[in-house]
Amino acid sequence: MKSNIRFTLTIFMALLIFPALSFASDSSRREPPGPPPSFADSDLNHDGVLTEDEVRGPLAEDFDQIDTDGDSQLTEEEIDAFMQSHKPPEPR
Ligand SMILES: [Ca+2]
Numbered sequence: 618m619k620s621n622i623r624f625t626l627t628i629f630m631a632l633l634i635f636p637a638l639s640f641a642s643d644s645s646r647r648e649p650p651g652p653p654p655s656f657a658d659s660d661l662n663h664d665g666v667l668t669e670d671e672v673r674g675p676l677a678e679d680f681d682q683i684d685t686d687g688d689s690q691l692t693e694e695e696i697d698a699f700m701q702s703h704k705p706p707e708p709r
């Protein structure tokens with residue numbers, strides 16, 4: 618009888634843990650779909666600037682170009698200025 622309870626507990630724990638594990642491996646394999654993260658989302662340590670290890674994708678690729686003052690940090694103003702100078706012309 619005691620071993621039966623233990624078996625049930627083991628199954629119960631496995632059912633609890635397995636979905637969590639499969640979810641974790643899924644999310645690390647794929648990038649979530651949707652728009653790119655905002656400045657605030659990217660600023661992981663909330664110091665108001667983005668460092669090279671906080672940016673991904675196009676921001677990381679153009680980091681040196683965006684960082685116009687060369688302090689290895691991107692401010693929201695630097696990113697805005699880069700976006701303004703690199704956005705496609707408005708259709709007329
Ligand atoms: Ca930061």
Ligand SMILES: [Ca+2]
Nearest residue numbers: 684688690691
């Ligand atoms: Ca900078």
